[in-house]
Amino acid sequence: MKEGTAQSAIYRKDYTAYPWDVTQLDLHFDIGIETTIVCAEMEFRLKDGDSADLVLNGSDLDLLVIELNGRLLAPDEFRIDGETLTIPDAPQHSALKTEVKIHPGKNSALEGLYLSGDFLLTQCEAEGFRKITWFPDRPDVMTSYRVTMEADKTEFPVLLSNGNQVGSGDLPGGRHWVCWHDPFPKPSYLFALVAGDLALVEDHFKTCGGRDVSLRIYVEKENLDRCSHAMQSLVNSMRWDEDRFGLEYDLDVYHIVATNDFNMGAMENKSLNIFNSKYVLARPDTATDADYQGIEGVIGHEYFHNWTGNRVTCQDWFQLTLKEGLTVFRDEEFSADMQSRAVKRIQVIRDLRSRQFPEDDGPMAHPIRPDKYVEINNFYTATVYQKGATVIRMYHTLLGEQGFQKGMQLYFDRHDGEAVTCDDFLAAMADANQVDLEHFGRWYGQSGTPQVQVQDRYDPARGLYTLTLEQHTPSTPDQQDKQPLVLPFALGLLDTDGHELPLQLEGEPDAVTGTRLFVMDKTRHEFTFTGIANKPVPSLFRDFSAPVKVYFGYSPDQLATLIEHDSDPYTRWDAAQRMAQNTILEQCQMRARGQEMALDGSLVKAFRGALSDLDTDPALLAETLKLPDEEYLSDQMDVVDVDGIHAARLFVKQELALELEPLLQQRYTSLNDGQPYRKTAAAMARRSLKNTCLGYLMETAQGEALANAQLEASDNMTDTLAAIQALVLKGLPAAATALSAFESRWAGDALVMDKWFMMQAVKPGSETLGTVRRLMEHPEFSIRNPNKVRALIGVFAMLNPTGFHAADGSGYAFLADFVIELDGLNPQVAARMVTAFNRWKRYDEDRKALMQTQLQRIADTHGLSGDVAEIVKHALA
Numbered sequence: 001m002k003e004g005t006a007q008s009a010i011y012r013k014d015y016t017a018y019p020w021d022v023t024q025l026d027l028h029f030d031i032g033i034e035t036t037i038v039c040a041e042m043e044f045r046l047k048d049g050d051s052a053d054l055v056l057n058g059s060d061l062d063l064l065v066i067e068l069n070g071r072l073l074a075p076d077e078f079r080i081d082g083e084t085l086t087i088p089d090a091p092q093h094s095a096l097k098t099e100v101k102i103h104p105g106k107n108s109a110l111e112g113l114y115l116s117g118d119f120l121l122t123q124c125e126a127e128g129f130r131k132i133t134w135f136p137d138r139p140d141v142m143t144s145y146r147v148t149m150e151a152d153k154t155e156f157p158v159l160l161s162n163g164n165q166v167g168s169g170d171l172p173g174g175r176h177w178v179c180w181h182d183p184f185p186k187p188s189y190l191f192a193l194v195a196g197d198l199a200l201v202e203d204h205f206k207t208c209g210g211r212d213v214s215l216r217i218y219v220e221k222e223n224l225d226r227c228s229h230a231m232q233s234l235v236n237s238m239r240w241d242e243d244r245f246g247l248e249y250d251l252d253v254y255h256i257v258a259t260n261d262f263n264m265g266a267m268e269n270k271s272l273n274i275f276n277s278k279y280v281l282a283r284p285d286t287a288t289d290a291d292y293q294g295i296e297g298v299i300g301h302e303y304f305h306n307w308t309g310n311r312v313t314c315q316d317w318f319q320l321t322l323k324e325g326l327t328v329f330r331d332e333e334f335s336a337d338m339q340s341r342a343v344k345r346i347q348v349i350r351d352l353r354s355r356q357f358p359e360d361d362g363p364m365a366h367p368i369r370p371d372k373y374v375e376i377n378n379f380y381t382a383t384v385y386q387k388g389a390t391v392i393r394m395y396h397t398l399l400g401e402q403g404f405q406k407g408m409q410l411y412f413d414r415h416d417g418e419a420v421t422c423d424d425f426l427a428a429m430a431d432a433n434q435v436d437l438e439h440f441g442r443w444y445g446q447s448g449t450p451q452v453q454v455q456d457r458y459d460p461a462r463g464l465y466t467l468t469l470e471q472h473t474p475s476t477p478d479q480q481d482k483q484p485l486v487l488p489f490a491l492g493l494l495d496t497d498g499h500e501l502p503l504q505l506e507g508e509p510d511a512v513t514g515t516r517l518f519v520m521d522k523t524r525h526e527f528t529f530t531g532i533a534n535k536p537v538p539s540l541f542r543d544f545s546a547p548v549k550v551y552f553g554y555s556p557d558q559l560a561t562l563i564e565h566d567s568d569p570y571t572r573w574d575a576a577q578r579m580a581q582n583t584i585l586e587q588c589q590m591r592a593r594g595q596e597m598a599l600d601g602s603l604v605k606a607f608r609g610a611l612s613d614l615d616t617d618p619a620l621l622a623e624t625l626k627l628p629d630e631e632y633l634s635d636q637m638d639v640v641d642v643d644g645i646h647a648a649r650l651f652v653k654q655e656l657a658l659e660l661e662p663l664l665q666q667r668y669t670s671l672n673d674g675q676p677y678r679k680t681a682a683a684m685a686r687r688s689l690k691n692t693c694l695g696y697l698m699e700t701a702q703g704e705a706l707a708n709a710q711l712e713a714s715d716n717m718t719d720t721l722a723a724i725q726a727l728v729l730k731g732l733p734a735a736a737t738a739l740s741a742f743e744s745r746w747a748g749d750a751l752v753m754d755k756w757f758m759m760q761a762v763k764p765g766s767e768t769l770g771t772v773r774r775l776m777e778h779p780e781f782s783i784r785n786p787n788k789v790r791a792l793i794g795v796f797a798m799l800n801p802t803g804f805h806a807a808d809g810s811g812y813a814f815l816a817d818f819v820i821e822l823d824g825l826n827p828q829v830a831a832r833m834v835t836a837f838n839r840w841k842r843y844d845e846d847r848k849a850l851m852q853t854q855l856q857r858i859a860d861t862h863g864l865s866g867d868v869a870e871i872v873k874h875a876l877a
């Protein structure tokens with residue numbers, strides 16, 4: 001959104017179709033960094049009637065020429081009002097030609113056409129196309145684009161746009177031109193252009209239908225040796241989409257361009273994806289295993305959008321989850337098929353709980369399909385993406401793989417080439433499977449995380465075991481009254497030895513062994529199982545079958561049984577998390593009461609058992625051993641005790657380390673086998689467990705020596721980073737030396753230096769603010785670069801609770817100053833940063849007052865963007 005503009009909310013219920021079809025679009029770009037001239041020739045045909053107002057969107061455009069049906073328009077023949085241009089009573093056939101001047105070199109918002117390094121590129125989702133030219137900039141207006149670019153041949157040898165290259169040639173004065181045509185009608189948000197001096201890595205993919213697709217990754221020259229993993233991931237994505245979904249690529253070329261300056265992760269523009277370089281570039285010495293997995297996931301995500309997003313797109317921005325929830329589900333499945341399904345699933349669930357649950361519980365709570373927004377960029381949220389993907393997963397759980405695929409097939413048969421709604425998707429799933437999904441559809445409109453209270457009753461005399469489940473969704477600022485939702489409920493029962501029990505509901509003829517899937521569609525459900533010889537341990541919502549918070553009074557012994565024996569990896573992990581969470585919160589309460597913290601033996605025993613099990617996948621074990629993070633723990637308290645949580649979590653970690661030191665050391669030593677780096681899933685799993693063990697061992701006397709030795713011997717970024725981070729977190733003297741050696745080695749390497757900033761920003765304690773301030777003066781930091789902002793300020797504000805929430809409010813004042821400054825340059829990223837204040841009401845009175853003051857100061861800032869204003873307004877409400 002546009003500085004200083006009065007903001008008004010847009011409502012989903014107000015949707016009306018655009019009255020015109022765009023039957024032709026020719027764009028001509030005369031490319032320059034200071035000034036680019038954009039000429040647009042558009043043919044509009046009125047859907048109904050002889051004439052109507054023709055309304056286009058534009059923002060910050062310098063209009064040079066406007067012609068209608070070959071005639072220059074006089075100033076009184078059209079009007080420009082804020083972001084709209086209206087030609088009153090335009091005839092049924094209207095050929096419109098406009099010429100505008102834009103200034104990409106000055107565009108710091110990174111939306112529209114902008115400069116990165118020394119090349120130009122575009123970002124149009126959601127409403128950036130209007131910063132390039134006048135056009136109906138809305139996703140339901142689809143047309144085929146022909147794009148011609150001309151530019152200086154030395155400065156801009158590479159000129160790319162969507163579709164196929166259909167012409168090129170030289171021009172006088174050292175200039176050249178290239179023309180692209182995209183045969184697939186698309187909305188403006190999928191338009192892209194790239195112009196500059198970029199180097200190319202090329203590969204090929206033969207589709208199942210025999211099409212030979214040229215795969216081209218464009219990067220700055222020095223990064224040519226960091227593209228192989230991205231390319232491999234692209235090939236794997238293309239093959240996977242054919243195998244699993246029967247979906248084939250539809251053009252002869254697929255481009256990926258990597259940029260260091262990008263507001264988000266990547267963008268699925270038709271056949272010309274633009275990526276944050278973080279999700280393309282990797283070499284073992286520069287990228288961690290998590291980076292490698294991130295690249296695979298995001299490359300997959302953007303590729304999968306070709307069908308779910310591009311071929312079938314969204315009618316309006318309220319339907320964003322139609323493409324995003326579905327595509328996240330697809331990329332999660334892709335990663336699960338490529339790596340360990342169980343580990344991927346746990347990572348996804350951890351992420352949902354720590355990023356999306358707080359959103360549902362905060363001032364900006366919204367359904368996956370929101371009903372209103374002021375600035376759509378603020379709705380690219382964990383709710384729309386990750387919770388949206390969970391909703392798609394529930395269709396999958398309810399319908400099974402085959403039923404789900406039938407639904408997908410019908411969805412494409414019905415809607416290929418259209419801009420549609422979430423209701424259309426639901427209808428395709430329902431019709432293909434002949435089931436009624438109306439009640440299920442409430443997931444689209446209801447915000448908040450459902451809570452499920454579970455109670456059990458055992459009748460030994462009759463061998464009956466009864467589970468009672470009640471669902472309740474707390475009201476949220478956007479919605480008071482909540483309705484019961486459809487919850488797939490996957491259940492298993494274990495006997496006290498951990499054996500899976502056959503499940504037979506009262507009245508059923510037979511028992512079934514293994515997980516059973518029930519569907520809860522009312523507030524309260526009761527399930528009574530027969531033939532149960534001893535009181536069992538329930539394994540609830542296996543595989544996280546619904547995105548809910550489950551409350552059940554597990555005893556430590558029951559949790560131990562689940563951790564040791566349950567067949568479902570999620571429930572095993574969840575039981576360990578519950579046990580760790582209970583233990584940490586107990587310590588936190590003891591500390592608050594002035595008592596000395598002290599563990600009972602259950603967590604130590606459970607973790608000892610887990611660590612001694614040599615058969616478990618090391619990556620899965622690493623997930624089990626990771627204690628819940630401080631943000632997640634904060635969520636479990638009515639009033640967040642910032643210092644208490646930090647102290648209690650650290651205490652538990654230290655106790656575990658001391659009690660389990662020999663075992664941890666044994667595992668560490670056997671995993672730290674001196675083998676050269678390998679990129680395999682097995683090697684990554686071993687590094688994951690090794691570095692988790694190192695994290696614990698840092699709390700023992702041998703920590704420093706181990707970290708130093710690991711650093712010395714490391715041949716990959718995963719081990720290097722883990723060792724340095726461990727030294728930094730402990731504040732050991734070796735940390736300074738390690739950081740400065742890292743800095744000298746990697747100075748000038750933007751992505752690696754991001755890690756250097758992060759490692760320092762995350763260090764707990766109030767002194768870190770001083771470090772952050774100092775690092776902002778570092779030559780490699782730039783407030784204009786979103787990756788740097790996220791690495792230093794984002795990490796400090798979101799992942800360093802004892803730093804950001806320092807009792808004197810210094811962290812708050814710092815963030816407010818920063819947001820105000822950044823807002824003048826890049827409102828989108830500023831709006832992300834300011835969400836760190838969102839949950840201010842959950843803190844103690846002093847901190848609340850301090851945060852409120854800063855929020856108010858931001859709100860009162862003159863010329864604040866609509867992006868930041870919307871977030872701050874909700875937070876203060």
Ligand code: 0A1
Pocket residue numbers: 123125126263264265266267268301302324377380828
């Ligand atoms: N559609 C992209 C995400 C994206 C959204 C907005 C952007 O700029 C404001 C950029 C990218 C995706 O889901 O990958």
Ligand code: ZN
Pocket residue numbers: 301305323324327
């Ligand atoms: Zn996406």
